[in-house]
Amino acid sequence: MFSTRAFIKKNKVGNYLKNIREHYIRDDIFCGLESCKSCEVLDTSLTGGFNNKNNLFKFNHYIILDTNIILDQIDILEEDVFGNVIILHTVLKEVKHRSLPVYKRLMSIIENPTRHFYIFTNDHHKDTYINQEKGELINDFNDRCIRKACTWYMKHMPNEKFVLITDDRGNRNTARNEKIKTCTITDYVKNLENSKHLQDKLARKDFHTVVDSDDFYPPHLPTVDIIQGIKDGSLHQGTFRASTSNFLEASVNVDEFEEPVIVQGRAGLNRAVDGDFVAIKILSKDEWISPSDIILEDESVTEGVDEVLEKEKVLKKTQKKANAQPTGMVVGIVRRKWRQYCGILQPSNMDGLFHLFVPADRKIPKVRIETRQAEFLRTQKIIVAIDTWPRHSRYPTGHFVRALGKIGDQATENEVVLLEHDVPHSKFSEEVLSFLPKLPWTIKEGDIAARVDLRGLDICSVDPPGCTDIDDALHCREIEDDKLEVGVHIADVSHFIRPGNALDIEASNRATTVYLVNNRIDMVPVLLSSNLCSLRGGEERFAFSCVWIMDKEANILETRFHKSIIKSKKAMTYEEAQMVIDDKHQVHSIAQSLRNLNSLAKILKRGRLDKGALVLASPEVKILMDSETHDPISVEAKKLFETNSMVEEFMLLANISVAQKILKEFPECALLRRHPTPPPNNFDPLVKAGNHLGFAIKIDSGKNLAASLDEAIREDNPFLNTMLRILATRCMMQAVYFSSGMYQKDEYFHYGLAVPLYTHFTSPIRRYADIIVHRLLAVAIGADCTYPDLLDKHKSTDLCKNLNYRNRMAQYAGRASVAFNTHLFFRGKLQDEEGYVLFVKKNALQILIPKYGLECTLYISEEGKTSPFTYDEDHQTQTAGDIVLHAFDPVIVRLTLDSKNIQHEKFILQLVKPHIEGFSIAPLTEMETKHKLTEIESGKKNKKQKKS
Amino acid sequence: MSNKIHIGIASDRVNPSVALNQRVPKIYTPGEVITEQNELMRGHGTYEEDGCLKSSVAGLKEEVNKLISIKPLKSRYNGEIGDVVVGRITEVQQRRWKVETNSRLDSVLLLSSVNLPGGELRRRSAEDEHMMRKYLQEGDLISAEVQNVFTDGSLSLHTRSLKYGKLSQGVLIKVFPALIKRSKTRFHNLSVGASVILGNNGFIWICPTVNTEEESVGGFIQNLEYIVPIEEREIIARIRNCILALAQSKMMLFDTSILFAFEESKKYAVAELLLPEAMVDVALLTQQRLTLLENQ
């Protein structure tokens, strides 16, 4: 069955170790060709039914690829242009070793049967296995393996033709000598039929720009030196984080330093891109600087370097030594983290094939690409991949991947937001849908028997208006002895999503439902999220209930969990519920129970706040959309009712109760949520701001922080407290999911809520974490059985990682969507609005406009002009004449949208009040505003007509 | 010290097997079902389970009427009455010696089963018991005959013949008992000038030829003063090496095979005979001669 050969590998782990591994050579490996007579034919996606048509090789042929082709040209491979490709196992291993993302993409191509890719395990095949010779370089050996496989295929199937595609000239020549047909990928693609659009996508590794131009960047150190340097401590490595406000500055988080290390300037950044893992050299202490407080943008439209040099000078001038942080410079890249970037082509008059691409993400530099369809692409949002960044080039070189759609389209912009935040948003596959319950769905006898029947209770749900995925409902009734029975009923999603099936895997990958302004990317198919799981009013639904017996003082006397069947009497909005509570004439049972719930919630909340839970604030807005045009009609801050807080309190209580239960049952693998205590220096901006205003903010404990925030009230500026809370929110760490086995007990603490244990149980329709918690709880109460991955703490840690990542991204995506729509709303508008100074910077004021939740920059020193302001760094103020602007001061600013840069439309702020001569502008009259608005209206109508 | 040290590489090792192409009888291995009939009697190397007779060792089937047993090719020595054994005294006890004879339990040599100096029919006195260590002490080698087999499988020996008794100067080799060919005589005065005792228990004693008529071996006298001439010692050493060579190639040991091997080994120096190649060569040549002899 198999023969064997052992080979020796030397591994360096401190000292030399000899590792011997077996390597079995087989004779039962299938070549992959359907027509093969000598192999035992197994499953293959290679087919005679597919023909590769190429002008270079005017016959049908099979393609064998070199490793570098796959690594560099994966975008081309993803295009559905050629098939019948044989991927050699040695090549595949090499790809996996060099780049995991490319490997994954390749695997998904291979798994797609319509692409006709096949993996041939040449290194275990008896005829294609070869030994690495003494002194033979690994690259040469790999090339030899590939050629060996080619010649074997030619001998094995003399009637078929095989073409080796490689960009390695040496390999090509040797291959030709061995009578293997070969060519470069560029030649191959150029000679494909209908290849025009493909040529743009070819990655450029060869630099055919002017070679005589001076090197613009210092060279990177060779890898050996980097490794050596890191080992002996002269270099450090860390993740490169570009600054959002200054394109010539970045920071690197290095283990050896507490603060991030600053890198500045062209030479300092030295071609690192946000996210790269870089090696840095720390400068001597006298060269250390503090982070710059000016805002610099890369405004150049050509590849010229003058502008950079100019800006560098500006930066140099502003460098300060006070509060200097460790400063360094990038000397090499350990690992690139390049991905594909969304953006647009820079509008310019550049002719020829080369164009600049501006990524939507400001942290990413512009990319130089070659395209023949610039005219068209200028109107599109496009995706581009970076290929290389040579020393002489101002910008990295990349290639066009695909176009997303027209710039400014809702659909395109949504797509961009989703792509930029890595949100899986493709349609649910057939396989996933196949695990949905079949309609019409009915409740079976067995289900009733296994559940507690709560259909008779007066349960109702309270949610925001327009909510279709109702995952929680409440009830409250009086029982004997002045006790209350309070129930929280959560949609029983885990009943429908069984562990391990495609539906479950998809949901766990998506991890959360993403809410965009006008779109919702569901975690589970809509049949579940809006129908079968959703606890709609008047319908019988499965629920997972958490029921407490409480006294009137909201002390919990007993807690029960059980699966149940409920029938919600009514699905209400917060507003409706509030009205019911307030309307003293309504005395029906639901009104009663709501009132009871409300009073209990107040007690609970007070108790929670007393324990030191924080009330934080972040400006949240709601965008009302025109139902027809999907254009935003108005932007307003969200209204909050008492009932919001009521529902929230009971959800918190349910989550806490469940957390206790599952931790008790599964001390090793309970999925919990922790909110780490922020390190004290996180609070620096808050404490500083407080000091300027004369408030002492205590940060030694959550309780003290909450208390000192409560005290920071000033009569003349009611918004000030909210501002402080907004600042406090920004000082917090992210709350994260984790598996209880991976942390110590005292680390489980939830800082924000001030509870020792917390988890997410109440929103299984939109959060996957809740589904897991449901499963754990179900096992704990014996309602369901367990499965392997649930109890594996490493598995659940991996899962938590994904959940945390997706949650963060979903949050960002949501914000980005709001931002885009706010922009859309303001397009062509001119408005004066109230705002507050959030931060005072040297050349700008950061202004928060609570009405729209906007945070914008008001530049106070324009280029070339002298500013009327003087900056006081110690007190963080800007003074002009007798007007002093502090942080948190109210101002009135005029908002306009600068649409010059289509991609980064930005708000231009002008100061209206306080009035500063020569700087501020006169307030708008009502008339002007109206006039403007009507203009827009007519503009909209025009648009509509165009559409129809 | 030897100036030549041979360290062979495992992969270059010579296969010592000199197996002939013969018809192979049915081999049974442990756990294998011998028969499902249950009127048969189970002998050694078999056991009954689930109504089947199964083998418990790897070997060949032997059937004596209804008694079925499986005989392994190699095992500890199973003594039978009349066997000649060579053994070593391990213990001196009350009126008996314990003798290690390669059986699974030590054998017993009773004081009453030995010829004591001063005539066969002498009465054993209490004094004799105190003198036992004088006759035979721990570590002494003896040749003896199996007198009886006890129920627990241990053997009772006797040395009541002048053939048996304490062994004096010579060389002991241990081989697997199965390699000793069954024959009537166990004492061989080889024509090449040495005597060999092929103990049924796999212990082989090689000593200078002694004149049995003149001297009585069956005593307890060791003549350690006598210096064996170098030539004789070389012959003894050569015989030893030849036996080792044959044993390694799993060839049966009997006077003819030893003699043949001795003759075939002449082309090697005695020390060279320990080289694996030489050993196989000797074994092979011996094998050929034996086949020839058999075919004649």
Add this chain to the structure above:
Amino acid sequence: MSKKKELVSKIGLRLDGRRADELRRVRCKMGVFSQPDGSAYIEQGLTKVLAAVYGPHQVRGNRSKAQHDSAIVNCQFSMAVFSTSERKKRPRGDRKSSEMSIHLRQALLAAIKVELYPWSQIDIYVEVLHADGGVYPACVNAATLALIDAGIPLKEYVCACSASLANNDIPMVDISHQEEMLGGPTLTIAALPMSEKIVLMEMSQRFHIDHLPKVMAKALKGCKDIKVILDEAVRSHVEDVGCSTGWSNTSQKIKV
């Protein structure tokens, strides 16, 4: 410490080119020593083990240990200091070796017909020359061969085999060192493959109970496969010796 490494590739081959249900190459040899009553050498992949059996013989040393109804069995496990990629400090005496000795004894006791040898003692020594995963199974298998070589009656072969889960789903058999390091928990069982009796089962890590049946079935299948290989080796050895001796010590005289 996520263990995402794929141990069985998409094509169904393991890192060393085996399929999930394939054993490593097994090579074995019996009667490698002349001094002990029985001896054997086995290679399972790169794991190499020597075993020697002395006995049954009179109980030496502390005679009070002798039992009137059965033989006592001693096992000694040791690993050559050069058997692992990092040199070991000592070949035996550490906790792991003592545990191995106990486990070995447990497995072998299940097969040896000790009741046939009252007052006797059987000593089994195993020495690992190279460890490349599956050390315990190789030791059991080697000891079995050595016992057979010594002609000691066994109920049947005792075979051992390891199994684990690849990609958290596919059970695979005979785990190499590399796979032990990369993969999840390894289950080792020693069994009487013909009667399918498991005499020892060992696993030092945890995995979910749902996986147990399939992994156990795989390991048991591995034991049976090994039994076939060992049986073949025993037969060819017996044949070899038999032919050399001319079967002369048996009642069946074979004519040339």
